[in-house]
Amino acid sequence: MKRMRTGEKAATPMVLIGNAASCPDFVYATGFQAPDDAVFVRAGREFMIVSGLEFGRAQRVGGERGIEALTPETLKLKGARRREMSEWIVRLLKRERVGVVMVPRNFPYAAGKRIEKAGIRVKVAAGPLFPERARKNADELRQIKQSQQAAVIATRGAIEMIARSEIDGAGFLRLGGKLLTSEAVRREIGRVLLEHDAFCREIIVAGGPQSADPHEQGSGPLRAHEPIVLDIFPQNLSHGYWGDITRTVVRGSASPRLRRMYHAVKAAHAAALGRVRAGVRASSVHRSAAEALKRRGFKTGEENGRPVGFIHGTGHGVGLAVHERPSVSVNSDRLQTGNVITIEPGLYYPEVGGIRIEDTVVVTPAGWKYLVPCEKRFEI
Amino acid sequence: MKRMRTGEKAATPMVLIGNAASCPDFVYATGFQAPDDAVFVRAGREFMIVSGLEFGRAQRVGGERGIEALTPETLKLKGARRREMSEWIVRLLKRERVGVVMVPRNFPYAAGKRIEKAGIRVKVAAGPLFPERARKNADELRQIKQSQQAAVIATRGAIEMIARSEIDGAGFLRLGGKLLTSEAVRREIGRVLLEHDAFCREIIVAGGPQSADPHEQGSGPLRAHEPIVLDIFPQNLSHGYWGDITRTVVRGSASPRLRRMYHAVKAAHAAALGRVRAGVRASSVHRSAAEALKRRGFKTGEENGRPVGFIHGTGHGVGLAVHERPSVSVNSDRLQTGNVITIEPGLYYPEVGGIRIEDTVVVTPAGWKYLVPCEKRFEI
Numbered sequence: 001m002k003r004m005r006t007g008e009k010a011a012t013p014m015v016l017i018g019n020a021a022s023c024p025d026f027v028y029a030t031g032f033q034a035p036d037d038a039v040f041v042r043a044g045r046e047f048m049i050v051s052g053l054e055f056g057r058a059q060r061v062g063g064e065r066g067i068e069a070l071t072p073e074t075l076k077l078k079g080a081r082r083r084e085m086s087e088w089i090v091r092l093l094k095r096e097r098v099g100v101v102m103v104p105r106n107f108p109y110a111a112g113k114r115i116e117k118a119g120i121r122v123k124v125a126a127g128p129l130f131p132e133r134a135r136k137n138a139d140e141l142r143q144i145k146q147s148q149q150a151a152v153i154a155t156r157g158a159i160e161m162i163a164r165s166e167i168d169g170a171g172f173l174r175l176g177g178k179l180l181t182s183e184a185v186r187r188e189i190g191r192v193l194l195e196h197d198a199f200c201r202e203i204i205v206a207g208g209p210q211s212a213d214p215h216e217q218g219s220g221p222l223r224a225h226e227p228i229v230l231d232i233f234p235q236n237l238s239h240g241y242w243g244d245i246t247r248t249v250v251r252g253s254a255s256p257r258l259r260r261m262y263h264a265v266k267a268a269h270a271a272a273l274g275r276v277r278a279g280v281r282a283s284s285v286h287r288s289a290a291e292a293l294k295r296r297g298f299k300t301g302e303e304n305g306r307p308v309g310f311i312h313g314t315g316h317g318v319g320l321a322v323h324e325r326p327s328v329s330v331n332s333d334r335l336q337t338g339n340v341i342t343i344e345p346g347l348y349y350p351e352v353g354g355i356r357i358e359d360t361v362v363v364t365p366a367g368w369k370y371l372v373p374c375e376k377r378f379e380i
Numbered sequence: 381m382k383r384m385r386t387g388e389k390a391a392t393p394m395v396l397i398g399n400a401a402s403c404p405d406f407v408y409a410t411g412f413q414a415p416d417d418a419v420f421v422r423a424g425r426e427f428m429i430v431s432g433l434e435f436g437r438a439q440r441v442g443g444e445r446g447i448e449a450l451t452p453e454t455l456k457l458k459g460a461r462r463r464e465m466s467e468w469i470v471r472l473l474k475r476e477r478v479g480v481v482m483v484p485r486n487f488p489y490a491a492g493k494r495i496e497k498a499g500i501r502v503k504v505a506a507g508p509l510f511p512e513r514a515r516k517n518a519d520e521l522r523q524i525k526q527s528q529q530a531a532v533i534a535t536r537g538a539i540e541m542i543a544r545s546e547i548d549g550a551g552f553l554r555l556g557g558k559l560l561t562s563e564a565v566r567r568e569i570g571r572v573l574l575e576h577d578a579f580c581r582e583i584i585v586a587g588g589p590q591s592a593d594p595h596e597q598g599s600g601p602l603r604a605h606e607p608i609v610l611d612i613f614p615q616n617l618s619h620g621y622w623g624d625i626t627r628t629v630v631r632g633s634a635s636p637r638l639r640r641m642y643h644a645v646k647a648a649h650a651a652a653l654g655r656v657r658a659g660v661r662a663s664s665v666h667r668s669a670a671e672a673l674k675r676r677g678f679k680t681g682e683e684n685g686r687p688v689g690f691i692h693g694t695g696h697g698v699g700l701a702v703h704e705r706p707s708v709s710v711n712s713d714r715l716q717t718g719n720v721i722t723i724e725p726g727l728y729y730p731e732v733g734g735i736r737i738e739d740t741v742v743v744t745p746a747g748w749k750y751l752v753p754c755e756k757r758f759e760i
Contacts, residue, residue, distance in 0.1 A: 021581065022402055035582055035595060052687060053595055109492035110485035110504045124490045187574065194570045199579060201401065201617065202415055215415060215433055237581065307432060 013043040014102040014129060015089055017111060020240060024320035025104065025129050027240055032061045039089055040067075043096040049075070049088045086114035093120055104129050134317055134325045135338035141362060141371070143236060144318060144340055147243030148360055148372040150196035151232045154189045155247055155374060158205070158230050161188055162251050163380040167224040173251055182207060182218035189232060198234035198243075205230055211248070211354035214312055214346060224252035227353040233322050242322040243371070244342050246358035250379050258355070261298065261347050262378050265355045268292035268345035272314050272328075276361065276368040278337040282328045285335070286314040289345040298347050308349050315342040318360055339363040340371065393423040394482040394509060395469055397491060400620060404700035405484065405509050407620055412441045419469055420447075423476040429455070429468045466494035473500055484509050514697055514705045515718035521742060521751070523616060524698060524720055527623030528740055528752040530576035531612045534569045535627055535754060538585070538610050541568055542631050543760040547604040553631055562587060562598035569612060578614035578623075585610055591628070591734035594692055594726060604632035607733040613702045622702040623751070624722050626738035630759050638735070641678065641727050642758050645735045648672035648725035652694050652708075656741065656748040658717040662708045665715070666694040669725040678727050688729050695722040698740055719743040720751065 018026035018040075020033040027033065029040045030048050038058070039049040046067040050058040058069035070092065072082040081087035089111065093101060100121040103112060112122050128134075136144065165173040165180045173180040182205040189203050206218030208226040222228055228251070233244040254262065272289040290300070293310050300309030313329030316322075318340045326333040328341050335341070344358030357376060361368040398406035398420075400413040407413065409420045410428050418438070419429040426447040430438040438449035450472065452462040461467040469491065473481060480501040483492060492502050508514075516524065545553040545560045553560040562585040569583050586598030588606040602608055608631070613624040634642065652669040670680070673690050680689030693709030696702075698720045706713040708721050715721070724738030737756060741748040 053593075053692075056593070056686075057595075103489055105488060105490035107489040108485055109483055109487040109489050109502070112489035112492070113504065122489070124493065190574045191571060194567065194574060199581070201579070213433075213436070215437075306436075312433070 012100060012102040012123065013041070013093070013096070013098045014125070015039065015041045015093070015107075015115075016104055016129065017085060017089075017108060024240070024324070025133070027320055028130055028133050030058075030062060030067055031065060032058055033238075033240065034058075037085065039085060039092075041089065041092055041096075043093065043098050043101075047092060049085075049092065086111035090115060090118045090120070094118065102129070128325060131325075133319060135336050136319060136340050136362065137338070140241065140319065141338075141340070143239045143241040144243060144360070145371050146196070146239075147198055147234050147236045147241055148245065149243070150193050150198040150234050150236075151200075151243040151245045152372045152374045153196065154192040154232050154234070155230055155245055157192050158185050158189050158232075159247065159249055159377060159380060161185055162222070162228060162249060165222075165251060167252055171224050173222045173224060179221040181221050182210075183220075185222070185230075186218075189230075193232070193234045196234075197237050199237055200232055200234040203232055204246075206354070208353055209350065212348045212350045212352070214348060214354060214356065222251070225250060225254065227254075227258060227355055229354055229356055231356065231358065235322070240320055242318050242320075244318050244322060244344075244358060244360050245374060246344055246346075246356045247374070247376065248355045248357060249377060252379070254379055255352075258352055259378075260296070261349075261352065261355045264293050264296040264298050265345050265347055265357050266376065267296065268310075269343055269357045269359070272343045272345060273359075273361070273368060276335060276341070276343070276363060278335055278339075278363055278365045280335050282326050282333045282335055283330050285343070286329050289314045289343075293345065293347060303350070306350065309347060310345060311348055312346065315344050315358075317341055335363045337363055337365050392480060392482040392503065393421070393473070393476070393478045394505070395419065395421045395473070395487075395495075396484055396509065397465060397469075397488060404620070404704070405513070407700055408510055408513050410438075410442060410447055411445060412438055413620065414438075417465065419465060419472075421469065421472055421476075423473065423478050423481075427472060429465075429472065466491035470495060470498045470500070474498065482509070508705060511705075513699060515716050516699060516720050516742065517718070520621065520699065521718075521720070523619045523621035524623060524740070525751045526576070526619075527578055527614050527616045527621055528625065529623070530573050530578040530614050530616075531580075531623040531625045532752045532754040533576065534572040534612050534614070535610055535625055537572050538565050538569050538612075539627065539629055539757060539760060541565055542602070542608060542629060545602075545631060547632055551604050553602045553604060559601040561601050562590075563600075565602070565610075566598075569610075573612070573614045576614075577617050579617055580612055580614040583612055584626075586734070588733055589730065592728045592730045592732070594728060594734060594736065602631070605630060605634065607634070607638060607735055609734055609736055611736065611738065615702070620700050622698050622700075624698050624702060624724075624738060624740050625754060626724055626726075626736045627754070627756065628735045628737060629757060632759070634759055635732075638732060639758075640676070641729075641732065641735045644673050644676040644678050645725050645727055645737050646756065647676065648690075649723055649737045649739070652723045652725060653739075653741070653748060656715060656721070656723070656743060658715055658719075658743055658745045660715050662706050662713045662715055662721075663710050665723075666709050669694045669723075673725065673727060683730070686730065689727060690725060691728055692726065695724050695738075697721055715743045717743055717745050 207222040211229040231246040268289040271292040315328035317324040346356030348354040587602040591609040611626040648669040651672040695708035697704040726736030728734040
């Protein structure tokens with residue numbers, strides 16, 4: 001997607017509707033962790049429109065950034081219009097004499113039509129509303145590090161738990177005599193994250209054949225000598241920034257093929273990181289990972305109508321969203337100083353399973369830095 | 381908002397975009413816990429369009445309901461169109477010869493405009509896309525009960541924790557010698573919820589003056605002889621149904637005024653429940669609660685420009701969203717058998733604090749039933 005021209009932001013008023021959970025742009029613009037939907041408007045000055053219940057907090061948080069907090073009441077709306085967010089917006093845009101307004105692609109259709117009906121032109125933003133979100137400042141890096149730290153500690157705890165397990169006669173893992181399941185490991189990860197004020201809804205603990213599907217969360221008893229993919233991407237519950245890490249381990253010993261896969265992915269991870277620095281095209285980072293895997297003989301394509309091999313991008317930006325710009329994949333974005341990106345090559349074959357290794361790093365003028373380093377263990 | 385006419389659903393094709401976290405309607409329609417945005421289309425038959433990565437699971441889950449899973453590839457889209465969800469939709473609507481399509485109010489504006497551009501009329505639904513969501517079937521009731529059970533156990537644990545605390549010379553609560561804080565109680569609640577596969581992002585543990593703001597999550601040391609509002613609304617992490625409960629306790633002894641407030645709220649809670657049964661207007665349930673509070677001398681209005689008294693509705697529906705239909709407030713909806721609603725009157729005065737008591741019940745032809753009963757304790 002094309003980046004917005006720098007001038008466009010200042011020139012065209014913008015409006016967005018969102019809450020803390022659904023709309024990272026809203027949190028980025030306002031700093032307000034709105035529990036329910038609220039409105040942000042830039043029309044020369046900046047405004048937030050919230051329900052009366054939220055007014056006090058919106059005033060306090062918005063005030064720090066010079067954002068004026070409004071409510072349907074302070075906008076002097078009456079009756080049913082007080083309950084209709086699109087009426088809040090129209091009233092303010094009219095008051096500020098706005099003729100054209102920019103909205104994000106996912107702006108609510110009904111609200112967009114209502115604004116049009118009021119004679120205001122609605123323009124969908126060609127790119128992100130806040131392209132500057134991709135370059136993190138010192139505060140943001142500190143916050144992402146907090147979440148990454150939680151993810152690393154939880155990863156280590158999970159690996160320790162698997163390493164401590166015993167292998168029973170049938171090849172299952174047991175801890176304290178009981179079968180060790182994906183669910184049990186996931187619960188322990190969740191507990192550790194919560195201790196660090198962080199939460200991950202879709203913790204992946206996928207063993208054996210389940211690991212061959214990169215989105216599979218995993219369930220049931222874990223087995224020895226098979227890959228176990230641990231992918232943890234927690235969000236801090238106070239400030240909302242995310243972290244992201246993946247490790248793949250085998251309890252017991254891996255087959256020669258699995259071992260070759262692991263080393264190929266590790267090499268691809270290193271090759272991709274070796275390309276990362278400000279000014280480099282994201283696509284060239286992705287290409288290094290893909291070529292490293294291909295060079296080691298691992299094919300990407302279709303097998304029985306199912307995609308196999310390196311079937312996803314090399315990485316993505318991390319910030320107030322777990323997947324944000326820049327995408328480290330087939331696109332023409334250039335990396336910039338302050339980008340926080342994951343590097344996570346992987347290989348997936350239904351008959352063997354999946355291997356993925358992921359770290360989150362910050363892009364620097366000369367290269368990159370780990371946010372929080374974490375050792376890589378495989379056979380444990 | 382007006383309810384959709386029953387015939388409208390069958391007559392007009394519909395389309396919606398969403399994922400498990402953002403769109404309860406999507407989960408309701410498909411049963412698919414989509415991690416990323418996906419498309420649901422009803423056009424005679426029902427379809428789900430997902431990315432290639434999700435195809436296997438979408439096919440499996442959709443298959444159980446006769447929903448056909450599609451991907452950009454199976455729709456034979458090429459190049460950039462493969463990555464654009466609105467192109468997926470247009471291709472399918474054209475293939476199915478759809479001329480008018482209904483969308484929810486929050487349908488993405490850019491996608492709506494793209495569909496219009498393809499010559500298909502876009503109609504915003506006047507009411508909910510699935511009005512039947514408000515009446516829960518046996519499976520849904522079982523799932524809501526699971527979340528409510530987790531909420532009740534966590535509430536009891538929190539109350540026990542506060543009851544066990546000691547009151548120090550300065551009137552602060554201490555547990556094991558350490559100051560007992562909102563954060564510590566919240567962490568314990570989160571831990572218990574997670575043990576029950578449930579999560580609540582905004583657990584409220586608000587003490588003293590903080591309790592006077594019904595949305596305040598609470599922070600810092602808790603004090604004796606002041607109200608502590610515990611509001612816990614967890615979502616089950618597997619099936620996505622919510623629970624909701626609030627208790628207000630005082631460690632030590634409440635002032636006579638606070639005690640009168642508590643008993644008024646308890647009486648309002650009982651009065652509202654006394655009105656609940658299928659066929660009754662939700663507004664009359666709300667009115668009983670409001671009148672019970674007024675009769676006991678508790679005024680609702682403004683004090684120094686701030687709303688005080690009974691400043692919110694009596695309740696809301698609970699299901700795949702924590703706030704859904706029917707609203708138990710000033711509206712003309714009639715309660716129906718199978719509605720799951722909260723009853724949660726409250727009183728809020730800045731100089732005293734807040735009191736709220738909330739239970740979640742299912743509406744029956746003759747009255748109502750608790751989903752999971754929980755005792756009411758006040759001074760502990």
